[in-house]
Amino acid sequence: MNTVIIFALLVVLMLTGMPISISLGLTVLSFLFFLTTVPIESVALKLFTGIEKFEIMAIPFFILAGNFLTHGGVAKRMIHFATSMVGHWHGGLGLGGVLACALFAAVSGSSPATVVAIGSILLPAMVKAGFPKRFGAGVLTTSGALGILIPPSIVMVMYSVSTNTSVGALFMAGVIPGIVLAIMLGMTTWYRAWKNDYPRQTRATWAERLKALRDSIWGLLLIVIVMGGIYSGLFTPTEAAAMSAVWAFITAVFIYRDIGLKDVPRVLLSSANMSAMLLYIITNAVLFSFLMTHENIPQAMADAMIGTGVGVIGFLLIANILLLAAGNFMEPSSIVLILAPILFPIAIKLGIDPVHFGILMVVNMEVGMCHPPVGLNLYVASGITKMGITELTIATWPWLLTMLVFLVIVTYWPPLSLWLPKMLGMI
Numbered sequence: 001m002n003t004v005i006i007f008a009l010l011v012v013l014m015l016t017g018m019p020i021s022i023s024l025g026l027t028v029l030s031f032l033f034f035l036t037t038v039p040i041e042s043v044a045l046k047l048f049t050g051i052e053k054f055e056i057m058a059i060p061f062f063i064l065a066g067n068f069l070t071h072g073g074v075a076k077r078m079i080h081f082a083t084s085m086v087g088h089w090h091g092g093l094g095l096g097g098v099l100a101c102a103l104f105a106a107v108s109g110s111s112p113a114t115v116v117a118i119g120s121i122l123l124p125a126m127v128k129a130g131f132p133k134r135f136g137a138g139v140l141t142t143s144g145a146l147g148i149l150i151p152p153s154i155v156m157v158m159y160s161v162s163t164n165t166s167v168g169a170l171f172m173a174g175v176i177p178g179i180v181l182a183i184m185l186g187m188t189t190w191y192r193a194w195k196n197d198y199p200r201q202t203r204a205t206w207a208e209r210l211k212a213l214r215d216s217i218w219g220l221l222l223i224v225i226v227m228g229g230i231y232s233g234l235f236t237p238t239e240a241a242a243m244s245a246v247w248a249f250i251t252a253v254f255i256y257r258d259i260g261l262k263d264v265p266r267v268l269l270s271s272a273n274m275s276a277m278l279l280y281i282i283t284n285a286v287l288f289s290f291l292m293t294h295e296n297i298p299q300a301m302a303d304a305m306i307g308t309g310v311g312v313i314g315f316l317l318i319a320n321i322l323l324l325a326a327g328n329f330m331e332p333s334s335i336v337l338i339l340a341p342i343l344f345p346i347a348i349k350l351g352i353d354p355v356h357f358g359i360l361m362v363v364n365m366e367v368g369m370c371h372p373p374v375g376l377n378l379y380v381a382s383g384i385t386k387m388g389i390t391e392l393t394i395a396t397w398p399w400l401l402t403m404l405v406f407l408v409i410v411t412y413w414p415p416l417s418l419w420l421p422k423m424l425g426m427i
Helices: 002-015 020-035 040-050 054-071 074-086 092-108 111-129 133-148 154-163 167-196 206-232 237-255 261-294 297-307 312-326 332-349 354-368 376-385 389-412 415-423
Strands: none
Touching: 002 020, 002 297, 020 040, 020 261, 020 332, 040 261, 054 074, 054 092, 054 111, 054 154, 054 206, 054 237, 054 261, 074 092, 074 111, 074 206, 074 237, 092 111, 092 133, 092 167, 092 206, 111 133, 111 376, 133 154, 133 167, 133 354, 133 376, 133 389, 154 167, 154 261, 154 332, 154 354, 167 206, 167 237, 167 354, 167 389, 167 415, 206 237, 237 261, 261 297, 261 332, 297 332, 312 332, 312 354, 312 389, 332 354, 354 389, 354 415, 376 389, 389 415
């Protein structure tokens, strides 16, 4: 009965248009005040201890690094390098967009930031080159979602905080799936461009490619710093996030000089605003998780589901449907922080690897970011393309279908996610 009351109250508050974070907090406080005898002091204590985790520090650092790279000229140089490599194939600029999104994802950790950084530069160039606007919008909206799968990923950090799973193992587990999804999105782009005979660029010489690589190398080095540092044990994922912020600052301000020192306070303020918003969501989600645990809801749900005889295949199907449905009205951070504490105990009882389940959740978040009504990437792309959400949704469907096929592969073939971290001895 308590489970029904909690979720009914949460849904009613969300339907009023109230932000997810406030809905979570009010649900918890209302339930604790009126239906339990839990002392209110324990709520304050839980708020403090819930966000005291070292891993949470990675979030503001990755946001800061992403903002320095977005405001700097890193994206422009990565696009130039990517298009010099694949621009001569059918739909060359579109393929360059997929590759540039994959590269930028590996330094930013954010999906909307990837769409803004790559889309705002590449989309006008694609339209000017003769590509239909819908084609360019479809490519960049969906490829931008690589931002939360290819490490470093802010969503993976949040999953780690919710489930006490190793961030380093999650980062390494995202590498191969991220590359595979980028290849699949590239193949969809190439096929549609070949079928419709979209423009191709002149093949770049190896000298031009080498120059493009030299120009973008300072931004690309961030991938080596973060992933190499974590793998070698030189620093933890949180320390890697701090290093990435420092390196992004040096690259944008002193090496490329696309940002002046006078612009740094603006970038810092923007990063602080975004960090505060996410930390507020985390705080309220921690409270919600505390309430769920206190009422023994995850354990009861796990026992009930296992009692019905649902096996691993059935549970993963239910989890995917639930996560995709949640993607219709919640953004990734909220979905992970609300649903991970509920689904995770069931997954563990069924013997599903926590790292594999984390990657599965992230891929679901990617799909959710690219379809209405609250797909963040759609709204970001809408601002860049000046296209309506409905038109953008139609534009993205071939790539969205590709992502759903990839979701099935990731769900039912765990080695795709687990091979690399196992080989590195991280799980």
